[in-house]
Amino acid sequence: MLKIDNLHVKLEEEDKQILKGLSLEIPAGQVHAIMGPNGSGKSTLSYVLSGRDGYEVTEGSATLDGQSLLDMEPEQRASAGLFLAFQYPVEIPGVGNMTFLRTAVNAQRKARGEAELSSGDFLKLVRAKAAELQISPEMLKRPVNVGFSGGEKKRNEILQMAMLEPRMCIMDETDSGLDVDAMRLVSDGVNALRSPDRSFLVITHYQRLLNHIQPDVVHIMANGRIVKSGGPELALQVEEEGYGDLLAEAG
């Protein structure tokens, strides 16, 4: 589903290379995790894939279902089925959560040539999904992420994901800032979305999340590259030993 090949990315504004030949392939239906030290380029990868400004791809490619992602506008990538749950969700005062979500859902439907959801159908759907994530109707009415606690923001990201039903979900440290119960809620939400034609790329620092969301493959990222890939046991090894030996071994 997602295929990244030899991706090189530098900052547009300065001469700083962040991704240095990253390759990664996620087949449909699989969950891959990326772990790696702070500053290794994990968030940068997620931004480059979803089309944020400020980066320059100097080499390599990234495709979703064979379609090149890198030439598309962010909204086109979203309609093509890509979703990024942000490490730091953005607050947008004065814009209602519901209004935003309905606009997003219907814009994507329109872009794909599907019929828009009526406000009644949308409302029913969003209420049901919000209830599963224990997001109160009052929170739905508030402006996007404004006044939400850290954990509430992360749950709101998963609500958006559940509503938009993307095929390729990237989650950047969705577990950070979550209490134990919220972690379970979020994991249940993600697991409910798992299906043979949906894939996940889960960026995390902690093995704990991977107990809830079982990955098929774990990648270790360092200095802008994937330096090692393996099964779930790799995450346990990181948890116990840190990155020292792993990185030394990878050279």
Next chain:
Amino acid sequence: MADIAVQTKGQTPSVEGATKPANALDARLSALSLPQGGFALARRDALSRLQDMGLPGSRDEYWRYTDPRPFNAPEATALPVPQEQATPLFETLDRLTLVFVDGVFDEAASDDLALEGVEITTLAKADEANWAADLYGRLEAAGQNPVRRPFATLNTAAAQDGLLIRVTGKPSKPIHVVHRRASDNADAIWHHVIRVEAGAELTLLETGMSGARSNSVIEVDLAEGAAFHHVASKRAVDSRVGIGHIFARVAAKAQFKSFTLSVNGTVMRNEAVIDIAGDDAVAHIAAAVLGDGGKAPFHQDDTVFITHGAERCESRQVFKKVLKNGAQGVFQGKILVKPGAQKTDGYQISQALLLDERSQFLAKPELEIYADDVKCSHGSTTGAIDDEALFYLRSRGVPRERAIVFLVLSFLADALAEIEDEAIRDCIYERLDVWLTLNAVQ
């Protein structure tokens, strides 16, 4: 008669037909058909005050950011009446609709001047026996200190028509003044006087445009415990020019709240002079401005002067301007706290969202405080669209133009929040959304 030299200034859009003669005021006055009907005494007084003060010139500090020539010019620059008249707003609300065409009351197009708890007459038909005879021009005259506002005085002298509204109760619905244009070169001058008696309440809605050039004055006199809510929506579909003044006197425990949405036009200036005269009174004034300098130059100026003359009063100024294609926005706002006005709570914010680098926001916030136990703050910012927020919205599939509309609404939210009535606020939101979508930025 004062000789006023009107000089050119480079920074504001030049307007064809601007005055050149040295005796600009003579030329200006001779183009007006003086005297108009009603309140002859007050009008004569205004005329002599105007002759003393003259028209503003280029060295006038008070007109530093805005070129007064479009208002000094004897004649309005003719503008074809646009095909598109203002689309109806507030139609879903129960209201008393009063129509003005180029500044003159249109009885046939209006509802009957009957509303429980309210007495309404028109200026053109008023005589010296009218309750407003004493009040007409009085707040305007009081508002000439410390700076001159000659166009308001000119208005008092020459207004063609207006509403005289005296409120003694709590009417069941708002009064909605609808302005329309009919002639290409009308120089519309109208003047409302509103007196809200003790404990009474009024909501005044205003929409549309009158004249190719307009000059409006609203005098609002609030007695103890009175409440006045004003929501205006002014969208120019052409390159018109206009100046408007609101003069308010707010007695103890009274509430004055005014919100204006301004969209386009070429040179627009709104002045508000609010005198908080009684203890525990409240005055809020807010504006949302959308300016596009693309088709015609755009220059919009909000000038506010709030005087705190009593204890425990609250004032709020919230001004937000969205500017693109070289549009210019101006904000001059002053809070004056007089000696003895203890426990004053004064707040002022003016902010511009510039959608391109050619647009410009000029702000002059001022505080002058002569009491020691007060809380006053002011702030002014100029910014661009937040890239991170824009990316966040787009990453969810919201197209760029729509995402910018969201961010503009987000920027304006604090000003719109000043509209207390939810139904009225919803109407304004809906309208804004439509306009913003029509004018979507590429």
